[in-house]
Amino acid sequence: MFILDEPFASGILLDTLKRNRYPVLLNDFVKTLPEYEKLTLLSEERFIDRFKTKPLIYTNSENAIKWINDNLMFSDLIERIDTFKNKGKFRDILSGMYPDFYYKEVLLEEIEQLKLKDLKFPFIIKPSVGFFSLGVHYVEDADSWKAVREKLLEETVKIKDYYPEDVLDSSGFIIEEVIDGVEYAIDGYYDSYGEPVILNVLKHYFAGKDDVSDRVYVTSVPIVREVQDKVMRFLKSLSRLTVVKDFPFHLEIRIDTDGDMIPIEMNPMRFAGWCCTDISVFGYGLNTYECFMKNIKPDWDDIEQRCGDSVYSMCVIEKGSHIDDLLLKGFDYDKLCSTFSNVLDIRKTDFMRYGVFAFIFVQVESEDSPELKNILNSDLNEFIIYE
Structure with a gap:
């Protein structure tokens, strides 16, 4: 079952829901989606009843956590969510x-x-x-x-x-x-037996040591291979500390110069936010929503044969604090797209409401592509339209 909520549900997600007829909670956000009537909609009462027999839920947004806390209080799902969502509690679990x-x-x-x-x-x-x-x-x-x-x-x-x-x-x-090293973001889930499954690995690039933005993420089969074994060992160890089953997550880690993996945080009930997990569809033809619902474990050897070492990137074009909202009139999306040679998708956002101009998905020649370096270090002024 799916709970959809603000800020965004992608066309890929909605097509997945319609094609598989996955049950979706009917709420105010769903009613704003195009052709929402074609979804398999459940009232709150029916959704809760179904959950009692089939407790498998995916949320596109952590905004849905409030509804879960208010309506599924009889389930241990609430405790599991809080354990991972609260970074202090997560650190407490990992302290050993x-x-x-x-x-x-x-x-x-x-x-x-x-x-x-x-x-x-x-x-x-x-x-x-x-x-x-x-x-x-x-x-x-x-x-x-x-x-x-x-x-x-x-x-x-x-x-x-x-x-x-x-x-x-x-x-x-x-x-x-501060955890020195290379940062990665991993989409995955624990299956009904508590076994972890890795669906997606994104390497997170930064402009400098004091950069904490989400500007550039890159994925490829070689990047998956870089961390696959270390992440699986960690996830299996974590499952021995806290019982986790039928649980999607977005894990962030760093691997230091000694090759040691240190977790940063683990976000519950979802993959990469704002449906950015869709990069796996563009890159590998892998639908992470279906993988979770159907208990599919990616065959990375097969994916490697199909995709080779092709490199894909997802860039978050955020509205930095240096931008004056009072003077901001708009954003030149066409100019942004022109800076990349192979744009796969661009998703514009309500930047005054959410502080992000767009999410753009691209294919590049390599991890050190000049296109990625340029956008990583850009202050975005070349794209901003002022009064």
């Missing part, structure tokens, strides 16, 4: 596996009172319950902490309107040591 990892939870009102002696520089600070890179900051030293602290308090007022508290709660934060 990573005993030397430094982290600290603080409330918003405690931030100004934090003593320098109680902090371990450099560190990352982010909302304990968060989404995207909203409210995430890299702090190099005591001087930068002063600037970040002021900016963080200002941001809190602004970003709290983007998503519900179940998705982004800026009242609590987690401070973590």
Whole structure:
């Protein structure tokens, strides 16, 4: 079964639902979708009854967590969601596996009172319950902490309107040591036996050490191979610490210079946000929604024979804090597309509401493609239309 909610449901997702006649909860967001009547719709009562016998749910958005918390309180699903959604609780579970990892939870009102002696520089600070890179900051030293602290308090007022508290709660934060290394994002699920399945691996590129944006992600079969074994070992170890079954997730990790894998966070009930998991359809012809619902385990040897080492990228064209909303008139999407040689799809967004201009999916020649380097380091001013 599927629960759809804001901010976005892709055409690929909707076509998947219609083709397979997957049951979908009828809610206000669904009624805004084109031809929603063609979906297999269930009322809240019927959805809850069906869940009691077939507790298999996928959500396109963490906004759906509120409905789950309000209506499926009889299920242990709520506890599992909270365990992974709350970054502090997730770190607590992993503390036995990573005993030397430094982290600290603080409330918003405690931030100004934090003593320098109680902090371990450099560190990352982010909302304990968060989404995207909203409210995430890299702090190099005591001087930068002063600037970040002021900016963080200002941001809190602004970003709290983007998503519900179940998705982004800026009242609590987690401070973590900086994990040096290469970052990856993994879409996957635990099947009905608690066995993990990897569906998608995206390598996350950054413009510099203090960059915490979601601008560029790249995938290919060689990238999957880079981390597949390490991630599977971690997921199997995690399942021994907490019972997880019939559970989709979006895992973020880093692999350091010694080859050790350290988890960053694990987002529950969904794959890459804003339906960005669809990059697997463009790259591999692999529908991650169907894989989860039908218990399909990708044959990466077969995919490699079909796709070779082709490289695909998903770029998040976010509206940075340097952009003045009062002067912003529009965005030149045609010019953005012209900077890439092979655009597979572009998804425009309500940038004033969500702080993102677009998601663009492209095929490139290699991981170090000049096209990706250019967009990674762009301040976007060349595409922005001002008053």
